[in-house]
Amino acid sequence: MTVAPQTPELDVIDPFVHDARRLRSILFAMITALVAVIAAMSGLNVAQQQLAVDLGASQGSVLWIINAYTLALAALLMPVGAIGDRYGRKPVLLTGLVIFGISSVAAVFASSAVAMIVARSFAGVGAAMIMPVTLSIITSSFPPDERAKAIGVWAGFAGAGGMIGLFFSSFMIDVLSWRWVFALPIVLVVVAFFLATRFAPNSREVSHHSFDLVGSVLSALGLGGIVLGIHEGPEKGWSHPLTIAGLLVGVVAILAFVAWERRHREPLIDVALFADRGLSTGTVTLIVMFGVMFGIFLVLFPFFQAVLGWSALHSASAMLPMAGGMMPLSTVAPRIAARFGKRNTMFAGVVVFGLGLMSMALFTSVDRGYISVLPGLILIGVGMGLAMTPSTEVITENLPAEKQGVASAINDTSRELGGAVGVALLGSIFSAGYRAAVEPKLDGLDPALVDKASEGIGQAYAVAQQAGDAAPRIIDAAQRALVDGWTGAMWVGVGIAAVTALFVFFRGPERESASSR
Numbered sequence: 001m002t003v004a005p006q007t008p009e010l011d012v013i014d015p016f017v018h019d020a021r022r023l024r025s026i027l028f029a030m031i032t033a034l035v036a037v038i039a040a041m042s043g044l045n046v047a048q049q050q051l052a053v054d055l056g057a058s059q060g061s062v063l064w065i066i067n068a069y070t071l072a073l074a075a076l077l078m079p080v081g082a083i084g085d086r087y088g089r090k091p092v093l094l095t096g097l098v099i100f101g102i103s104s105v106a107a108v109f110a111s112s113a114v115a116m117i118v119a120r121s122f123a124g125v126g127a128a129m130i131m132p133v134t135l136s137i138i139t140s141s142f143p144p145d146e147r148a149k150a151i152g153v154w155a156g157f158a159g160a161g162g163m164i165g166l167f168f169s170s171f172m173i174d175v176l177s178w179r180w181v182f183a184l185p186i187v188l189v190v191v192a193f194f195l196a197t198r199f200a201p202n203s204r205e206v207s208h209h210s211f212d213l214v215g216s217v218l219s220a221l222g223l224g225g226i227v228l229g230i231h232e233g234p235e236k237g238w239s240h241p242l243t244i245a246g247l248l249v250g251v252v253a254i255l256a257f258v259a260w261e262r263r264h265r266e267p268l269i270d271v272a273l274f275a276d277r278g279l280s281t282g283t284v285t286l287i288v289m290f291g292v293m294f295g296i297f298l299v300l301f302p303f304f305q306a307v308l309g310w311s312a313l314h315s316a317s318a319m320l321p322m323a324g325g326m327m328p329l330s331t332v333a334p335r336i337a338a339r340f341g342k343r344n345t346m347f348a349g350v351v352v353f354g355l356g357l358m359s360m361a362l363f364t365s366v367d368r369g370y371i372s373v374l375p376g377l378i379l380i381g382v383g384m385g386l387a388m389t390p391s392t393e394v395i396t397e398n399l400p401a402e403k404q405g406v407a408s409a410i411n412d413t414s415r416e417l418g419g420a421v422g423v424a425l426l427g428s429i430f431s432a433g434y435r436a437a438v439e440p441k442l443d444g445l446d447p448a449l450v451d452k453a454s455e456g457i458g459q460a461y462a463v464a465q466q467a468g469d470a471a472p473r474i475i476d477a478a479q480r481a482l483v484d485g486w487t488g489a490m491w492v493g494v495g496i497a498a499v500t501a502l503f504v505f506f507r508g509p510e511r512e513s514a515s516s517r
Contacts, residue, residue, distance in 0.1 A: 022199055026141055027150055029195035030134040031157050033097060036188035037127040038161030039168065040104065041069060046170050046301065046312045047178035054178065055113045068117050072124025073131070075224030079216030081132035089133045089140070090202035094193060096129025101189040104182045135392075141201055148334035152389040156330035162297070163316070163323045170316035215264060218257035225250025281504050282391040285346055286414035288500045289353060289384050291422025292493045296380070299430050299486050300373070306461065307479045308369055318370060322381035329385025334393070342390040347504045349387025354497030356380035361490035366479050426489040433485030441477035445470055453478060 044051070044066050051065060084092040103123035110116040135154055142150045165184070172180035229246030237243065261271045297319075304315035337345040356379030365372045395414075435454045442450045453460035453474055460478035464471040 023142060023146065023150075025195060025199040026201070027138065027153060029192055029199055030138055031154065032188050032195065033093065033130050033192035034134045034154065035157055035161040035164060036100070036185045036192060037073075037131050038158060039165030039188070040100075040123060040127065040182070040185040041073075042162040042165040042169075042297065044169070044178075044181065046166060046316065047173055047181055050173060050178040051113075051116070055110070055116060065113065065116050065120055068121045069124040069127070071224060071227050072121050073127045074227045075220045076125060076128035077132055078219040078223065080128045081136065082216060084129075084133045084136060088202050089137050090196065090200050092129050093133040093137065093196055093200065096126045096133070097189050097193045097196070098126070099123075100126030100130060101186060101193070104186050104189070108179050108182050108186075137200055148338075148389075148393055149331075151393050152331045152334045154392070156327040156385070156388075158388070162293075163319050166297070166319060167313075167316040170312035170314075174311050174313045215257060215261055218253050218260060222250050222253035222257055225253060279395055281343075281346065281507055282394040283414045284500060284503060285350060285387055285391040286395075287418035288496055289350075289387060289418065290414070291418035292353075292357065292426065292496065293380070293384065293422070294418070295422040295426030295430075295489065295493065299426070299489060302482060303364075303373070303486065304370075307366055307482060319377070321374060322377045322384075325378050325381025326385040326388075329382055330389045333386055333389035336386070337390045337393075342394055343504065345390050346387045347501060349383045349385070349390075350497055350501040350504055351383070352379055352386065353383025354494055354501060356383060357490050357493040357497055361487050361494060364483055364486060364490075366483055426493065429492055430485040430489040433488035434481045435485075437484035438477055438481035441481060442474065445474075449474070 080092065080096075100123055103119050103126055107116060107119040107123065110119055135151075138150050138154055139147060165181075168184045169178075169181040172178070172183065225246045225248070227246075227250075229243050229248075229250060232240060232243045232246060258271050300319070301315055304310045304318055305312070310318070333345060333349075340348075356376045358376075359379060360373055360376035363372045363375070438454050438460070439450055442453060449463050449470070452463045460474055464474040464478075
């Protein structure tokens, strides 16, 4: 494996921290900030109905409230990571915590959908200043012999933070109201700001070259356009002008970014590095895993709530077995990778992940309920725990210490882009499968009722209240159609996981330790 060479004109300000107590404090501060960002990303998914009622928001507006955060975050990750490398990681982190905290407080008191969208957009800007810097501070602070373990802890919380947010938000919605879902991120930001101010070191690169402003703008336009198009496609249609414009701007900007970076004296990211086996397989693995995981979140909550009749808190609790497999495995994955090699560990993780998807595709059932999805949840968590840490490590170790902000941004962008693609792809397959399955099951009923019920299981329940004797048939058909749509989406996920496993097996990193390099 090749490692990007150190440029003579660059230097890292702070040396590695060797005090064990301070290292633990740095790690705790970075994990706290990371969980605040991840929890805020997933928390509103369980509050869609309450947002629509309290703010008088349409379904499109509710989706924008959720997506504005992800859009701003994904678009700014790469340039903000580079800014932290150039001008100091600690100031960028502290500034991001302040912006994120103020925006979250503003969201608590938002009285309209527009105000909420603006607040969430600024929160996404703050999150983009936090997320890549947390990992880059860890990789630039921890000595090589401690770094893999620290990255494992970071990766575990990066994966489980979404479920922590879902669990907390569900509890607040059931007990209080949707406005309390911001309480956890606000508290975590305050704690992280205090700890980072006291313990986090400041590191940056020293360079005599100008900052790659053109590359930063193109990367933001490229990722932002692609995420915008993917978000709008399932909602407005893939032929809608906004969807086409977003995807077109994104693709053109990415192509321009690659051409610019190949000629720039000091590029934002050396695109030639993606020819490296470790960097490319690590990036692809994270994109696929997080894409499918967010797609699972999208579909499992309707299954728990509409099919099984569970509350928001009960539904979030049902996701905990995934976290129970993910977090312990992500912590011990560095030791497993050291023994068996990163490629073998990543390959095993993707295979187990795919087996979990296959279990859900084969066994999910209305009649068997939660027990039919439980084995799949556990296997998916175990697979992600095995693959996430070595995937993150092979990304960060392919860039030098002064470029860890960009390395972290690549890692985080992989997760965000994967989430957006997964929700769009699996969500559209699920919706199409539901519509195709529910209509034959309702053959013979009023076509107007059938059309309304085919829009989604929520609409099917609303129609059933006015359908008289046909209500039980409509509800049963909608529940079984939901499982049919879910099954189709999971089989697509199995196929994607299989292709990814083959890619990792044949193109994964060589079995070689970072210290030997």
